Amino acid sequence: MQFGQSEDxxxxYFKDALIPALNRQGIENVGAFEETGETLPKKIYLLIPYKNMQEYQDVTDDLEDDTQFQSGSETYQNTPPDKIPFERYESRFIRSSWGFANLVKPGDDLDQFELRIYESYNEDALRRKIKMFNEDEFEIFDNVGLEMVFFGKNISGGQMPSLTYMLAFEDKEKHQEAWSKFGNNPDWQRISILKEYENTVSDITRVFLKSLSYSQI
Structure with a gap:
């Protein structure tokens, strides 16, 4: 976001034009978040779940013929350059895997989120890490109280090759307790030392988010 510029x-645009238009086309549970803390430049995140790439293409094309969307987005589209509130945006496509195929909307009491990006040094390392999740880690997360929202392999954007997932939690204390249980879980300790899963993650990015008032997640 642009420093000192109004974000309204x-x-x-998201609240009154884009998200309602996506809902009209059957896209549910559109998430809208901002980073917690005082990190600059400020970032806003929009999470849009599509069933597949064809649906993404169809929805994108249909927005051009949605007169309600066009009318609702006039103010945003006609904003002069010196008033636009952001510098640039980045889009990332993330493909879900069989182990966690669909986005899961968390309970209303879980309005804090952790976005985690795991980078791998090559594609085979990423394949092995995704296998580790699919076959074991999702079950461990569930057992220790780490609430998953989505998981998938990044197929475009920065930090490639990588995977991304999101966790929802009530507060940081309970979130930390769950991660502590994860680290001490005997199944995690067993799989974490398997040779097959050596050198699968070369870097981890963690971003803490809070939902915006109009977020559907």
């Missing part, structure tokens, strides 16, 4: 134009 972008929030109104």
């Amino acid at each position: 134009i972008l929030h109104d």
Whole structure:
């Protein structure tokens, strides 16, 4: 986001034009978040779940013919350059895996989120890490109280090759307790030392988010 610039134009566009238009086309549970803390430049995240790439293409094309969307987005589209609230945006496509195939909407009491990006040094390392999740880690997460929202392999964007997933939690204390249980879990300790899963993660990015008032997650 642009430092010192009003964000209202972008929030109104998401809330009153884009998200309702996506809902009309059957896209549910669109998430809208901002980073917690005082990190600059400020970032806003939009999470849009599509069933497949064809649905993404169809929805994108249909937005051009949605007169309600076009009318609702006029203020945003006509904003002059010196008033636009962001510098640039980045899009990332993330493909879910069989172990966690669909986005899961968390309970209303879970409005804090952790976004985690695991980078791998090559594609085979990423394949092995995704296998580790599919066959063991999802079950461990569930057992220790780490609430998954989505998981998938990044197929475009930065930090490639990589996977991304999101966790929802009530507060940081309970979140930390769950991660502590994960580290001490005997199944995790067993699989973490298997030779097959050596050198699968070369870097981890953690981003803490909070849902915006109009978020559907």
